Amino acid sequence: MPTEFISLTSPNASTELNPLRGPNEPIDPAYLVRYAKSLDDYDFNYTLVPYDSSWFDPFTIGATIAAATKKLKVIIALRPNTLYPTVAAKALATLDQLSAGRAVVHFIAGGSDAEQAKEGDFLNKEERYGRLEEYIKILRRAWESAEPFDWDGKYFQFKQFSNRVRPVNGTIPVSVGGSSDEAYRVGGSLADIFGLWGEPLKETKEQIDRIYAESEKAGRAPNDRPRIWVTFRPIVAETDDLAWAKAHRTLDVLKGNRANGTGKVPANAPKPQNVGSQRLLEIAARGEVQDRALWYPTVTATNARGASTALVGSYETVAESILDYVDLGAELISIRGYDNLNDAIDYGRYILPRVREGLKERENRAQAA
16 A cells, blocks of 8 residues: 555644634634645645544534545544444445545544543443444444344444445445554454554554554454554754754744643643553653654643654655654654644645655665665
């Protein structure tokens, strides 16, 4: 499979550097469409529509993106506690038909007990992953079964469900993310895609090996293993020096926003509960820069809230850094910045073409060898 690029949907002009003020941040339809069309025009392959207990409905956002674009695939982030699996199967297949086969689903088992409780979910972590495993199996059965079927599981029970809403290509790609043993097991055994946050090359390779081991344990062939998706927050400029100056300006703003209460997390936020964030903070304690250009102060400035590791450097440096991860086995690269629209355009102009050219050069060398 070719290396592909993912962005993150921005429903309005609010950014981590310049957040919109006030209790509500309404959707800006014109901005949303402009953002989506920019991703399409600059040959991003996917955009992730995120989920939060207090945020917009991903399916509605996703349908808007699909209607405004021609090629861009729409990844719907979904927590299993928020939508019954039979309903989700039809909703995803409906979006897939509307978008001519461009729907993908990314599952979030839930990394914070407090966040899950906001929508009535009080299962523990092990139970949440058990529910996710059952959920994925139901979706696939609903998309594939020609006959009504019953389900009598631990978390879901129903009788004679019949689905007449089928995906365009027979199924929809399923993505799972995480850095815990439970995530490796469920994603390695069932997912088409496995999402990781940006870690140093050594740790990323160890995680990929864990995922592949779980895939093999589940009886999956090497050509049926999950595709690996790695996420970064690049900070780029024409030269390395300019990029590092920009990075430090970005860091100052992130710290200032957190201190004055407009950042992603409060200044006194407790240590994150999810393993992925804990790993990022542990790596950050070892030093600011890892490998070629992986920068960790953005992790500590945001208490590792979500994907927060930066790649800092010139367009060439960051492109080469991304290729390092491709060489490890990453086939999906998610890049999103701190100035959402402008950064996406810069990536489309200066990063994606360089990475694709580097991949073409590797392919030509391999054919000539």
